[in-house]
Amino acid sequence: MTQTLVTGATGTLGTALRPRLTAAGHAVRAASRSPPDQTRGDSDWVQLDLIEGAGMESTLEDVDVVIHTATAPQDDSEAVDVQGTKRLLDAAEKAGVENFLYPSIVGIDNIPFSYYKHKVAAETAVEESDVPTTIVRATQFHSFIAEILGYVAKLPVWPLPTNMQFQPIDVGEVAEAIVDHAMATASGRTDPVGGPKVHSVGELARAYRAARGLRRLIVRCPLPGNTVAAFRAGHATCPDHMVGTVTWEEWLAGRYASGADESPPCVQSAT
Numbered sequence: 001m002t003q004t005l006v007t008g009a010t011g012t013l014g015t016a017l018r019p020r021l022t023a024a025g026h027a028v029r030a031a032s033r034s035p036p037d038q039t040r041g042d043s044d045w046v047q048l049d050l051i052e053g054a055g056m057e058s059t060l061e062d063v064d065v066v067i068h069t070a071t072a073p074q075d076d077s078e079a080v081d082v083q084g085t086k087r088l089l090d091a092a093e094k095a096g097v098e099n100f101l102y103p104s105i106v107g108i109d110n111i112p113f114s115y116y117k118h119k120v121a122a123e124t125a126v127e128e129s130d131v132p133t134t135i136v137r138a139t140q141f142h143s144f145i146a147e148i149l150g151y152v153a154k155l156p157v158w159p160l161p162t163n164m165q166f167q168p169i170d171v172g173e174v175a176e177a178i179v180d181h182a183m184a185t186a187s188g189r190t191d192p193v194g195g196p197k198v199h200s201v202g203e204l205a206r207a208y209r210a211a212r213g214l215r216r217l218i219v220r221c222p223l224p225g226n227t228v229a230a231f232r233a234g235h236a237t238c239p240d241h242m243v244g245t246v247t248w249e250e251w252l253a254g255r256y257a258s259g260a261d262e263s264p265p266c267v268q269s270a271t
C-alpha cells in the first residue's frame, strides 16, 4: 500500500484529496497545524507547521508519496510556500520519498502577483530538488471564485473588473487528476488541468447573482496594473486543456440549491 502524506490536509484541495486517495488504495497521512482530535475515518492525522518545521522527519517516516497542498496565500507565503516547501523537500529527500507532488496554478509565471511569484519560486525549488517530483498546475477552483464574489455580494452595487478571464474547475476533478499522478514514479511537469469553459468575470458574476437569487447592479470597474492586465489577457486560463466537466453554472446550482439565500435589495439589475 502506498503511504501518502498530504500537507494542508484541512484545506480545499486537501479535503477533496483525502477520500479519493483512500478509495484509490493509499494509506493517507494527513498533516495540519491543528489536526482534529480523532481520525476522520480516512486519514491518520499528524501535526505539522511548515514555518516551525518541528516533527518533519517523523511526519515523513515511511512515506512514499507527498502531495504538498499546504499554502498561505493570505499570510506569509514566502515563509510557508517558498521556505516551507524547501524545508519539506529536504526532509523528503532524506526520507527517500519517491514522488513529491506539487499542485500549482496555471499562468503564474506570466502574472506578476506576489503570491504567484512565491508559487513560481516553490516550483523552481521542487524542480531543482533531488527528490523525484511532479507538478500539476490547475486553474482557479469554483469555490475560490465564489469566495471572491462573496466579498462583493453584500454591496448594493458590485464594482468588478468584468473583463478579467478565468476558467474555474471543480476541486474534486483537480483532486482526481492529482490522484492519477500519485504513484511511485514521478511525472515531472504535467499538462495543466483547466475547467470546461473560459469566462469573463462579468459572466461569472451574472451566473453567481442568478444562482443566489440576488438583484444587484454589476458595474464594470477597470483596475490598473500589470496583474489585472495579465488576468484580462487570459494568462490564468488554459483553453487547450479543458479537463474539468463540471460547469460554473452546475457548481453554483449545487452550492446554492435552496435558491435565494438573501433578501434582495431594491436595486434594478442592469447587466
Ligand SMILES: NC(=O)c1ccc[n+]([C@@H]2O[C@H](COP(=O)([O-])OP(=O)(O)OC[C@H]3O[C@@H](n4cnc5c(N)ncnc54)[C@H](OP(=O)(O)O)[C@@H]3O)[C@@H](O)[C@H]2O)c1
Residues within 6 Å of the ligand: 007, 008, 009, 010, 011, 012, 013, 014, 031, 032, 033, 034, 035, 048, 049, 050, 051, 068, 069, 070, 071, 072, 073, 080, 103, 104, 105, 106, 119, 137, 138, 139, 140, 141, 142, 144
Ligand atoms: N484555490 C484555488 O483556486 C487553487 C487553484 C489552483 C491551484 N491551487 C493550489 O492548490 C494548493 C491548495 O490550495 P487550497 O486552495 O486547497 O488551499 P487552502 O484551502 O488555503 O488550504 C491550505 C492549507 O494549508 C495549511 N497551512 C497554512 N499555513 C501552514 C503552515 N504554516 N504549515 C502547515 N500548513 C499550513 C492550512 O491547514 P491548517 O490550517 O490545518 O494547518 C490550510 O488548510 C495550493 O498549492 C494552491 O496554490 C489552488
